Amino acid sequence: MLTVLGFAVAGCEATTLAPPSSPSGATQAGTPQNGAPSTDRAIARAFIQVVERLEPVAERECRNRSPRANCDFLIVVDDRPNQPPNAFQTVDDDGRPIIAFTLALIADAQNTDEIAFVMAHEAAHHIENHLEQQQRNATLGATVFGQLAGVTGGGRDAVRTAQELGAVVGVRSFSKDFELEADRLGTIITARAGYDPVLGSAFFNRIPDPGDRFLGTHPANADRVRIVRETAAGL
Secondary structure, three states: OOOOOOOOOOOOOOOOOOOOOOOOOOOOOOOOOOOOOOOHHHHHHHHHHHHHHHHHHHHHHHHHHOOOOOOOOEEEEEOOOOOOOOEEEEEOOOOOEEEEEEHHHHHHOOOHHHHHHHHHHHHHHHHOOHHHHHHHHHHHHHHHHHHHHHHOOOOHHHHHHHHHHHHHHHHHHOHHHHHHHHHHHHHHHHHHOOOOHHHHHHHHHHOOOOOOOOOOOOOOHHHHHHHHHHHHHOO
16 A cells, blocks of 8 residues: 555646644544544554545446546555655556555545545546546647747747647646546545545645636635535535
């Protein structure tokens, strides 16, 4: 389970959590109900419990929605020291989907519902085929910007710069939509695995709000919470 991450990240932009507060009623992933200090062993048990419950649900959802996709999720932990709280989805060289967590994110989660929601969200990116769509958008953006630079008389360096800019614009043009799609499907997967997606989405209250910036990679936190609540209410 605790596997050093040895591949290039090609997945969605990582989710970064701020240091957790301790809202009343919330139980940290590794903290017993009696409020005793959490331990590394308890945190590891909580994470493994989520993996065992949620992974088969995510794989079943993947097979139902994307029968041609590789639905054999590999969930790993990036155990390099001093890594910030992050989670992301990528694929290995054989196309197997990988969901990676840093130790800091697991330790910072205030309950297993948060771990489950993040895990389901990352699984949803693969099920919705967002990686391939991002790559296609990047290629299209690079092509269009490169052609425009060439038509306007730009030299080789100008065309290359335009292609790089176009790739960034292409990737970011629909990234907010992808995040909301992953939130919606992630809510369904979380609930079907027996966790509370609304409680799990509470981590949005602890991360910086990206607002609605032009070509931003993530939607406003309020929009994400609204999607989770609406989807959960409709289940």
